[in-house]
Amino acid sequence: MNYELLLANRVYSGWGLRVWMIFEHFDIRFEHRIVPLYTDEFSQYKRDHFPARQLPALVVTSDDRQQVIWDSLSIIEFLHENHPSADIWPSNSNARAAARSICCEMHSGYKALRSKMPVNLKQHYKSFEPDAETRADIERLQSLWAWARNEFSSQGPYLFGKQFTAADAFFAPVAARFRTYSINLNEHDQAYCDLLLSHKSAIEYVNLAKTEPWVLDHNEFNID
Ligand SMILES: N[C@@H](CCC(=O)N[C@@H](CS)C(=O)NCC(=O)O)C(=O)O
The missing domain is CATH 1.20.1050.10 (Glutathione S-transferase Yfyf (Class Pi); Chain A, domain 2)
Structure with a gap:
């Protein structure tokens, strides 16, 4: 699986910070790209990845499909399920x-x-x-x-x-x-x-x- 994390302008995005820390702390490989809020690029992002509407969003590419996961909580849950040995949530x-x-x-x-x-x-x-x-x-x-x-x-x-x-x-x-x-x-x-x-x-x-x-x-x- 290949991960591309799409982030809003970091300066205003606490939601992005959460996901960034998880990727970095648990050493999960990813690429990332900033999609500046309220620009043409942001409108294009919403067209390309409907129904995703906000950022951060994770574009997951595997052999046979591409999927966008949006919302920091659902991204973190996805990573937890796909990287069970990382203990992203407490183990107890x-x-x-x-x-x-x-x-x-x-x-x-x-x-x-x-x-x-x-x-x-x-x-x-x-x-x-x-x-x-x-x-x-x-x-x-x-x-x-x-x-x-x-x-x-x-x-x-x-x-x-x-x-x-x-x-x-x-x-x-x-x-x-x-x-x-x-x-x-x-x-x-x-x-x-x-x-x-x-x-x-x-x-x-x-x-x-x-x-x-x-x-x-x-x-x-x-x-x-
Ligand atoms: N519940 C969402 C909230 C995300 C959110 O509010 N993102 C802001 C940027 S930090 C956004 O995309 N704003 C643009 C908009 O709402 O149109 C999450 O956890 O990811």
Whole structure:
């Protein structure tokens, strides 16, 4: 099987960061291409790969067929099924179920966090003040992390123990948001965010993001 990962502009794409970290951390061979959002290339991508509509998307080519898999969660599940020895999800089934629960919550919720604190890997705002809804999202996330650590990760440093899993990849974009918007965290959460953002694959993604030329005004804020 041959994998081509199609990514939106990295600078604004936490969804892409998740998948990138999984490929890199678990050493799965892939090629990649940036499809800049809201350009002719993006329209062409949607025509070529209907019904895929958003990015990231994974184009999987095997001897007899080509298939596009879109949505970061379904891409990660596909990789988990096709690379079972990689332990992309925690190997213990209770921990795996818990990891999926918190990732699915992350995947489908946190509307305030997403809209008020969009991923922006080039910026570092020092005087951002979260509103009440965003603050509630942040507090809920912190309570989930504390719960996972307490229940499943006595040995740390990752959410489900000593090994990096899909759960950590899912929360790397949150860590990036906390850094961009200078959110004050307790010692444990700060250490966890630092750990995620110092992962080799995250550093590489952020460095590549910083070289990108595109600017999307609706993801840029006029604050310090
Ligand atoms: N649930 C999707 C969300 C993906 C998403 O929102 N992608 C953004 C780029 S980071 C996108 O494609 N936006 C363009 C659009 O919605 O038209 C996933 O996990 O992959």
